[in-house]
Amino acid sequence: MAKFMAEPFKIKVVEPIAMKTQEQLAAAIEEAGYNTFLLKSKDVYIDLLTDSGTTAMSDNQWAGMMIGDEAYAGSGNFYNLEKTVQEIYGFKYVVPTHQGRGAENILSKICIKPGDYVPGNMYFTTTRAHQELAGATFEDVIIDEAHDSQLDHPFKGNIDLNKFQALIDRVGAERIPYICLAVTVNLAGGQPVSIQNMREVKQLADKHGIKVMFDATRCVENAFFIHEREEGYQDKSIAEILKEMFSYADGATMSGKKDCLVNIGGFLALNDDDLYQKATQLVVLYEGMPSYGGLAGRDMEAMARGIRESVDYYYIKHRIEQIRYLGEKLEEAGVPIVKPIGGHAIFLDARQFLPHIPQDQFPAQMLAAQLYKLSGVRSMERGIVSAGRNSQTGEHYFPKLELVRLTIPRRVYTYAHMDVVAEAVIELYKKRDTIPGLKMVYEPPVLRFFTARFEPVK
Numbered sequence: 211m212a213k214f215m216a217e218p219f220k221i222k223v224v225e226p227i228a229m230k231t232q233e234q235l236a237a238a239i240e241e242a243g244y245n246t247f248l249l250k251s252k253d254v255y256i257d258l259l260t261d262s263g264t265t266a267m268s269d270n271q272w273a274g275m276m277i278g279d280e281a282y283a284g285s286g287n288f289y290n291l292e293k294t295v296q297e298i299y300g301f302k303y304v305v306p307t308h309q310g311r312g313a314e315n316i317l318s319k320i321c322i323k324p325g326d327y328v329p330g331n332m333y334f335t336t337t338r339a340h341q342e343l344a345g346a347t348f349e350d351v352i353i354d355e356a357h358d359s360q361l362d363h364p365f366k367g368n369i370d371l372n373k374f375q376a377l378i379d380r381v382g383a384e385r386i387p388y389i390c391l392a393v394t395v396n397l398a399g400g401q402p403v404s405i406q407n408m409r410e411v412k413q414l415a416d417k418h419g420i421k422v423m424f425d426a427t428r429c430v431e432n433a434f435f436i437h438e439r440e441e442g443y444q445d446k447s448i449a450e451i452l453k454e455m456f457s458y459a460d461g462a463t464m465s466g467k468k469d470c471l472v473n474i475g476g477f478l479a480l481n482d483d484d485l486y487q488k489a490t491q492l493v494v495l496y497e498g499m500p501s502y503g504g505l506a507g508r509d510m511e512a513m514a515r516g517i518r519e520s521v522d523y524y525y526i527k528h529r530i531e532q533i534r535y536l537g538e539k540l541e542e543a544g545v546p547i548v549k550p551i552g553g554h555a556i557f558l559d560a561r562q563f564l565p566h567i568p569q570d571q572f573p574a575q576m577l578a579a580q581l582y583k584l585s586g587v588r589s590m591e592r593g594i595v596s597a598g599r600n601s602q603t604g605e606h607y608f609p610k611l612e613l614v615r616l617t618i619p620r621r622v623y624t625y626a627h628m629d630v631v632a633e634a635v636i637e638l639y640k641k642r643d644t645i646p647g648l649k650m651v652y653e654p655p656v657l658r659f660f661t662a663r664f665e666p667v668k
């Protein structure tokens with residue numbers, strides 16, 4: 211059998227992509243202030259900025275778009291989505307939102323009071339921003355291994371139960387409304403959480419009356435790693451593993467733009483009647499009626515169908531193996547990447563790639579800009595720029611991980627595209643000593659990575 215599984219789909223529609231000259235690439239990145247978020251899509255050759263909303267939908271999903279029930283209230287597509295989430299994930303209630311952060315906003319507002327603490331397995335940008343806006347302090351309780359890019363560990367996303375217990379002892383359980391468990395952990399490199407850890411977190415949380423809320427954004431990728439790595443799960447289907455995973459959660463926020471295989475959409479899933487009532491009161495303010503929550507009927511139908519497709523074993527096996535193919539090529543050439551290879555992306559370790567650039571000269575930001583300038587491949591900084599500033603002290607957060615993410619959209623690119631990306635990264639690695647640092651010349655007050663601008667240090 212081939213080491214890397216070929217695409218389990220045929221290509222029916224194609225979208226041409228731009229071929230740019232070196233001069234055009236250099237001009238575009240300068241105009242974008244060395245921020246790959248500010249590039250125009252038309253100037254990008256292979257777009258690995260994100261796997262969020264960039265999925266190629268199936269013929270079945272597009273067919274579903276045609277039966278969108280666009281009634282203002284009680285759309286049939288909402289009931290299909292609700293039934294699908296109940297069946298596949300096992301939650302009682304579903305509140306649709308326009309995307310993941312809509313669900314994060316509602317969850318934070320209904321659960322958090324000022325002065326609370328929310329522990330989690332490493333921060334995520336929008337998740338932490340909503341927790342902080344609601345008055346909470348985020349506390350990272352992921353295992354130490356997650357902060358070391360070179361340490362191989364099968365479940366680097368796990369919660370350290372001692373850190374969780376220490377927080378409970380320090381601030382008191384009554385100031386911890388919930389623990390946020392991301393499956394997988396994006397900023398650690400797409401690293402999974404084991405079923406055993408989920409079970410133990412739930413036990414400890416239950417003992418202290420603390421709720422467990424999953425960030426379910428990449429739950430199918432997490433389920434695949436459990437199938438591959440955790441004893442006793444080799445004979446279980448992806449759907450069975452997902453069901454068990456969510457049995458250890460009281461609720462979940464979901465960015466449907468990732469593992470639900472759609473271009474827009476999300477939801478908040480809950481089991482508790484009272485929390486659900488509160489969520490429906492807020493969703494009408496921020497998103498729309500509880501039966502559409504900011505989405506068109508056709509979007510809910512596409513998401514319901516995407517959820518069912520996502521649990522197909524061959525879909526997820528191909529996805530993970532395509533990413534591994536790229537990662538192994540880079541490893542063979544000695545390029546420093548986060549280990550083990552995660553579920554949605556390859557993460558370049560910018561500290562090791564560009565050791566001569568200090569962290570406050572934004573090495574990962576510059577690495578992403580240089581990769582684009584060389585090849586037209588767009589990636590994303592996930593280091594000090596993404597981490598932002600401590601709102602109390604105004605200082606930069608200095609995360610241990612200073613990374614560039616090559617994020618693979620679902621069902622969009624082929625192995626040949628992965629070859630092009632690998633060649634470009636390897637070429638850049640060979641001339642890494644010539645790359646200077648950056649200074650920030652514009653900084654917005656929140657989520658600065660989206661719109662900040664930079665210039666090379668002379």
Ligand code: PM9
Nearest residue numbers: 260262309310311334335336396427465467
């Ligand atoms: N993730 C990503 O590229 C898109 C925005 S970049 C800030 O990785 C997790 C784990 C995510 C995520 C988005 C969201 C928010 C929540 N949790 O983008 O609002 O990776 O649908 O989801 C992005 P929405």
